Amino acid sequence: MPVRAAMPVTVELRGAGDRQLREIVREGFPQLVRELARHGRALPRHVEREFKAYLGCGDAALGFAWLECGSCKHHRLVLFSCKTRGFCPSCGGRRMAEGAANLVDKVIPRVATRQWVLTVPWKRRWLLARRPDLADGVLRAALRAVERWYRGATGRPGGRCGSVTAIQRFGSAVNLNLHFHVVHIDGVFDRGADGALRFFRAAPTTEDIEGLVVEIALGCERWLARQGVAGDVEDAEPDDDAQGVLQLASLGGTVALGERAGRKVRRVVMLGGKEFALAPRCATFEGYNVHANVALPAHDRKGLERLCRYVLRPPLAVDRIERRPDGRARVGMKRVWSDGTGAIELSPLELAEKLAAIVPPPRANQVLYHGVLAGNAAWRKEVVPKAASSAEAAREARLSLRLVKKDGKRRAGGPAPGDGSICWAELLKRVFAVDGWACPSCGERMHLRAVVDGAGAPTRILTGLLRARGPPVAPPEGEGRAVYAGA
Numbered sequence: 060m061p062v063r064a065a066m067p068v069t070v071e072l073r074g075a076g077d078r079q080l081r082e083i084v085r086e087g088f089p090q091l092v093r094e095l096a097r098h099g100r101a102l103p104r105h106v107e108r109e110f111k112a113y114l115g116c117g118d119a120a121l122g123f124a125w126l127e128c129g130s131c132k133h134h135r136l137v138l139f140s141c142k143t144r145g146f147c148p149s150c151g152g153r154r155m156a157e158g159a160a161n162l163v164d165k166v167i168p169r170v171a172t173r174q175w176v177l178t179v180p181w182k183r184r185w186l187l188a189r190r191p192d193l194a195d196g197v198l199r200a201a202l203r204a205v206e207r208w209y210r211g212a213t214g215r216p217g218g219r220c221g222s223v224t225a226i227q228r229f230g231s232a233v234n235l236n237l238h239f240h241v242v243h244i245d246g247v248f249d250r251g252a253d254g255a256l257r258f259f260r261a262a263p264t265t266e267d268i269e270g271l272v273v274e275i276a277l278g279c280e281r282w283l284a285r286q287g288v289a290g291d292v293e294d295a296e297p298d299d300d301a302q303g304v305l306q307l308a309s310l311g312g313t314v315a316l317g318e319r320a321g322r323k324v325r326r327v328v329m330l331g332g333k334e335f336a337l338a339p340r341c342a343t344f345e346g347y348n349v350h351a352n353v354a355l356p357a358h359d360r361k362g363l364e365r366l367c368r369y370v371l372r373p374p375l376a377v378d379r380i381e382r383r384p385d386g387r388a389r390v391g392m393k394r395v396w397s398d399g400t401g402a403i404e405l406s407p408l409e410l411a412e413k414l415a416a417i418v419p420p421p422r423a424n425q426v427l428y429h430g431v432l433a434g435n436a437a438w439r440k441e442v443v444p445k446a447a448s449s450a451e452a453a454r455e456a457r458l459s460l461r462l463v464k465k466d467g468k469r470r471a472g473g474p475a476p477g478d479g480s481i482c483w484a485e486l487l488k489r490v491f492a493v494d495g496w497a498c499p500s501c502g503e504r505m506h507l508r509a510v511v512d513g514a515g516a517p518t519r520i521l522t523g524l525l526r527a528r529g530p531p532v533a534p535p536e537g538e539g540r541a542v543y544a545g546a
């Protein structure tokens with residue numbers, strides 16, 4: 060919570076970790092541009108835009124919205140945020156929190172859910188990272204197999220699944236590693252004899268996953284082949300020479316015959332002299348991996364929100380980055396890898412290079428809805444949670460509208476007069492990410508005093524407001540905010 064004093068100003072500055080990362084990127088990004096130019100290359104425009112926007116994110120000198128509390132005269136300066144989707148930890152963190160809350164409140168039905176993590180082979184990751192249409196098709200192919208399984212297991216051939224997928228483009232080493240996190244209803248919806256939609260649950264076993272991963276891998280590769288993507292996974296039938304069949308399975312490390320036909324040879328992995336138990340409900344085939352061991356009961360909405368935050372998390376957590384005395388960035392791993400790797404170290408140039416790699420293509424959706432949760436699905440209205448506070452939302456909208464009309468200030472480059480205040484209110488929300496208008500001091504609704512931007516003005520005003528005030532109070536861990544309190 061912000062520290063308060065008489066006539067205080069709350070400035071929503073970023074925390075030390077955020078500033079540290081920005082310093083590294085400010086150093087590494089020009090190096091990256093120079094190095095590429097030396098090789099006669101340049102970053103695509105959308106990647107360059109991403110870096111420039113990130114470097115200005117939360118920079119007080121670029122501008123802010125100035126809010127004032129009518130009852131206690133508390134001032135609050137809300138800085139610009141870049142709203143980029145690539146790697147900004149601050150905007151990514153906000154998007155994660157808002158997105159997870161939205162999924163739990165408005166999208167994911169109140170039924171049992173399961174996370175399905177789908178990883179594609181190395182040779183496919185580069186292609187899927189660059190071609191959103193292919194990533195989309197591969198995901199659809201995989202979800203078709205999953206839905207077939209749920210229908211079979213519940214005995215509801217007309218049942219429909221529903222899922223929300225976050226496409227994660229990164230691994231724990233800030234590496235490009237496109238994979239899918241699917242929050243899936245753990246069963247199907249189907250109409251009963253009385254016409255009402257009902258949920259039928261089915262939970263897969265490890266053996267089920269072992270079968271499914273083969274189906275998913277073959278389905279995805281078949282789909283890719285139809286798009287003209289050449290692959291070395293052959294789904295062609297080998298000729299009738301029986302040895303050929305066995306050789307094909309042997310090459311792929313699978314079993315050809317018996318009840319485990321088509322599945323991986325069971326492996327006992329020894330790590331540090333000890334037997335390594337493979338995770339349950341986790342299986343691999345031809346570089347495709349499916350992990351589906353995280354399941355939540357219908358009532359665990361808190362757990363569901365945690366899961367949603369996890370699948371929507373941004374690639375970089377500033378608290379895992381540390382600047383070393385030699386200028387390198389040390390990025391800590393969440394978990395120590397099996398080979399003992401606990402962190403990686405990157406020079407500013409190397410970090411910029413890794414960040415550039417994970418920026419998504421322009422306009423590619425990173426969150427996708429399927430089945431009954433798709434935007435146009437016939438059963439969607441019947442299955443999603445009922446909006447708890449649509450009255451509250453309407454009230455919010457009215458209030459911000461009134462506030463804008465009363466104030467009437469327009470920023471150069473903002474919507475032209477006559478565009479209507481809804482536009483302006485939306486722009487304000489979008490650009491400044493004002494998360495509520497409550498006064499940090501008394502909780503009353505604040506009003507917009509000014510939107511400040513342009514050469515020099517933000518710095519002059521900020522300096523004036525903060526003159527003769529104490530140094531910033533250090534932000535609490537993970538909060539990402541500093542507060543200047545008045546003397």
Ligand SMILES: [Zn+2]
Pocket residue numbers: 113116117140141142143147148149150151
């Ligand atoms: Zn940002």
Ligand SMILES: [Zn+2]
Pocket residue numbers: 128129130131132133498499500501502503
């Ligand atoms: Zn107040």
